[in-house]
Amino acid sequence: AQRVTQPEKLLSVFKGAPVELKCNYSYSGSPELFWYVQYSRQRLQLLLRHISRESIKGFTADLNKGETSFHLKKPFAQEEDSAMYYCALSGFEAGGTSYGKLTFGQGTILTVHP
C-alpha cells in the first residue's frame, strides 16, 4: 500500500524566512513524487515533480529514498506563497510507466506573514 504523510497541518513563517514543508512516503516499489499547490479559491495545480529536478517559483524538492522523504523547500518565502500544499505519490507499474493514481498527503497550510 502507498501512503504519504505530511506531519504539519499548519506552518507559519515570516516573509523572507526559509520554509520547509515535510513529506514522507511509504511505498514498496519505485514511486514518482509530486508537490501540488492550491491557492485560495483556485483549483489544485502541479508545483513540481521529482523527476524534473526543477525549481518552480523558488521551490525545490529532493527525493531521499533512504529517508523516504520529499520535503519542499524555499530559501526566502513570499506572501504569495501562502496556500495549501499537498505532497502526492504515484506508483510505477511494471514496465516503468506511471500508473497515474495519486495518493495525497493530508496537506499543509502555509501562511507567510508580512
Add this chain to the structure above:
Amino acid sequence: GAVVSQHPSRVICKSGTSVKIECRSLDFQATTMFWYRQFPKQSLMLMATSNEGSKATYEQGVEKDKFLINHASLTLSTLTVTSAHPEDSSFYICSADNRNSYSYEQYFGPGTRLTVT
C-alpha cells in the same frame, strides 16, 4: 495549458434524489479521469479511476452502486451520486491525465460543492 472543467460548481439537492456531476477536458483527450472527494480542510481521497470505454475502478470502501461513473468519451466523465444523503455532502474534484503529453501530468477541475438537505 490543459484545462479541466466541472459542472455544476455548486449543487443543492434533497435527500433521496440523484445528482450528476460532469468533468470535461477542454483542450486535450484524457485516457483516464479520476474522481476525488475532499472534506473541509482535509486531503483529497481518491474515489475511483475512470477509463474511457471501460468500467470504472473503485477504491476500497467506495460504493460503486452509489457513485456511478461513466466515461463515455475521451473528454467527458460523469459522476452520479444516487439516492443522495446528507453524509454525501462534500467537495467532489475530478482530474484528467493528458495522453498527448510526453511527461505525465494530471490536471484538476475546480471542484463541485454538493450539499444534500
